[in-house]
Amino acid sequence: xxAKSLDSEPLVSVAVPVFNGQATxxxxxxxxxxxxxxxxxxxxxxxxxxxxxxEVLESFGSSIRAIRQANAGIAAARNAGLAVAEGELIxxxxxxxxxxxxxxxxxxxxxxxxxxxxxxxxxxxxFNASGPVSRSFGATYYHRCSAAExxxxxxxxxxxxxxxxxxxxxxxxxxxxxxxxxxxxxxELALGNFVHPPTVMFRRSLLAEAGYFEPDxxxxxxxxxxxxxxxxxxxxxxxxxxxxxxxxxxxxxxxEEAALxxxxxxxxxxxxxxxxxxxxxxxxxxxxxxxxxxxxDSAAEHHPVQSLSLLATSVLRYRTVxxxxxxxxxxxxxxxxxxxxxxxxxxxTPPIV
Numbered sequence: 001x002x003a004k005s006l007d008s009e010p011l012v013s014v015a016v017p018v019f020n021g022q023a024t025x026x027x028x029x030x031x032x033x034x035x036x037x038x039x040x041x042x043x044x045x046x047x048x049x050x051x052x053x054x055e056v057l058e059s060f061g062s063s064i065r066a067i068r069q070a071n072a073g074i075a076a077a078r079n080a081g082l083a084v085a086e087g088e089l090i091x092x093x094x095x096x097x098x099x100x101x102x103x104x105x106x107x108x109x110x111x112x113x114x115x116x117x118x119x120x121x122x123x124x125x126x127f128n129a130s131g132p133v134s135r136s137f138g139a140t141y142y143h144r145c146s147a148a149e150x151x152x153x154x155x156x157x158x159x160x161x162x163x164x165x166x167x168x169x170x171x172x173x174x175x176x177x178x179x180x181x182x183x184x185x186x187x188e189l190a191l192g193n194f195v196h197p198p199t200v201m202f203r204r205s206l207l208a209e210a211g212y213f214e215p216d217x218x219x220x221x222x223x224x225x226x227x228x229x230x231x232x233x234x235x236x237x238x239x240x241x242x243x244x245x246x247x248x249x250x251x252x253x254x255x256e257e258a259a260l261x262x263x264x265x266x267x268x269x270x271x272x273x274x275x276x277x278x279x280x281x282x283x284x285x286x287x288x289x290x291x292x293x294x295x296x297d298s299a300a301e302h303h304p305v306q307s308l309s310l311l312a313t314s315v316l317r318y319r320t321v322x323x324x325x326x327x328x329x330x331x332x333x334x335x336x337x338x339x340x341x342x343x344x345x346x347x348x349t350p351p352i353v
Contacts, residue, residue, distance in 0.1 A: 015081030018095035047077035075213035075221035103242035105167035118233035119202035156181035182236035256298035289320025300331035
């Protein structure tokens with residue numbers, strides 16, 4: 001950043017929960033230690049890991065603040081990190097992701113320039129075991145940020161720019177200015193998340209207004225929390241990938257439980273503010289129809305009766321019928337050998353280009 005003394009920069013705490021992350025948490029921590037922003041506190045919460053995670057954390061010594069607790073889930077682990085964080089600003093990160101060197105510095109600058117913004121996030125890239133997947137993955141990961149939905153800019157009412165030249169590890173000769181979006185997005189977020197939690201930074205004072213993560217929301221606690229955050233003030237977005245997101249089939253954001261948890265969170269959002277449905281009836285019809293359809297599809301092969309019940313809710317109550325509806329029905333009624341045959345045929349079919 002600019003030639004400031006360390007004392008003149010606000011302390012930023014980065015809270016990182018980890019469960020059985022022996023293979024990845026070291027790289028995540030090293031990406032934080034490599035930040036161009038130096039006034040940093042790294043808080044890592046080991047949520048009852050049964051592998052060598054704790055030993056990896058101990059190897060960093062006093063460079064990080066490591067906390068160990070009995071396994072209690074992602075919300076409780078995030079809360080434990082937030083409870084001890086001392087920074088004026090707090091950033092979130094996951095234990096299997098990697099930060100770009102300028103991430104913290106750029107987000108601090110954005111919050112300094114936009115005092116009305118209570119929380120900011122950014123675009124992110126993606127990688128897997130084979131290497132990079134996408135430099136910019138936000139529009140792929142979040143359907144509501146896709147080009148068909150108007151892109152991320154359609155979710156925010158205001159646009160701006162941010163000069164991040166001095167935030168970079170080797171500032172170039174010409175200025176690096178990136179687009180930003182910001183403003184009130186409460187109703188937009190209630191209709192589906194588009195803020196990637198591991199890219200978030202917020203003002204510590206926000207916790208007094210929005211509260212902490214709800215431990216009884218097992219998987220989609222971030223969406224629940226972000227909607228509460230959006231009720232308190234403006235949210236900002238830096239249109240530059242400041243984090244690399246690790247793709248893995250074992251991630252908790254996939255699967256039947258995550259789909260059901262999304263339905264429960266959507267219900268909670270509407271219960272907290274019943275007027276939301278009155279203001280955006282069509283939006284919530286599509287939201288619930290899609291969420292019940294996703295849950296039905298996730299449950300189809302292992303819980304066919306539950307799947308049919310969820311699918312009936314999607315079709316009859318929320319009038320949602322898509323290609324996914326037919327696919328889910330096929331999963332429920334077709335015998336397992338036929339499904340395996342269809343999968344093998346699809347895998348063997350070359351893509352149309």
